Amino acid sequence: DTEVTQTPKHLVMGMTNKKSLKCEQHMGHRAMYWYKQKAKKPPELMFVYSYEKLSINESVPSRFSPECPNSSLLNLHLHALQPEDSALYLCASSLEGGLAGTGELFFGEGSRLTVL
C-alpha cells in the first residue's frame, strides 16, 4: 500500500461550522504533514508531525487544529473558518521526519474546502 488517503475529497462549510479533514497512510511512515494550496499557487506547509508529536507549526491560525491520534492517522479540525481559507488541503507522509528525513513526501489527492 503506497497511498495516502484523504477524506472527504470535497467539503463545503459555513463560517460557524465545525468539520474535520482526515488523512491515513499504512506505509509505516513516521512523519505526516498538512499543506494548504490555493489555486495556481504552490503548496504551503502548515504542520508537521514527527513520531506523533507536532514538530512544526508554520504560524497557522488557531481555527486550524491538527491532531495525530496514531502514526497512521492525521486529522485537521476546522472551526470558525473564513472564506479566504477556501483551498486544497494536502496531507503527506514521509518515511522519517526531523533531520533524518529526505525530501521525498508522499501526498494524498487533497480535500478541496469551500468556506461560504
Next chain:
Amino acid sequence: GESVGLHLPTLSVQEGDNSIINCAYSNSASDYFIWYKQESGKGPQFIIDIRSNMDKRQGQRVTVLLNKTVKHLSLQIAATQPGDSAVYFCAENHGANNLFFGTGTRLTVIP
C-alpha cells in the same frame, strides 16, 4: 519573499522533444533540492532530488542539474510524452522536511 522561484510560468513542447524547466534559488546555504510533479486534480508526486555535493543526478527520462555558482537548478525531461503534462515545482528542503515550494511551471505537451 520566496527563496525559490522559476523563470517561466508556462512551457509548451512538442511530443518527443526534450523539456527543460528551470528554477532559481537565493539562499547559498541551501543544500537539498527536490522536484515534484502535480497533475490536475492530484497531489504532488516526487520526481527526483539532488544534494549540493552533486552537480547532476539522473533518473528514468529525467535529469536534474545543479549549478551552485549561479544558484540555479534545472529539470530535463527526455522524449516528453503527453503524460508529462503537469505543473512542476522545485522545492528546497529547509531542514526537518520543511519543504519550501517554488511557484511552479505548467508544462503542456503538444501531440
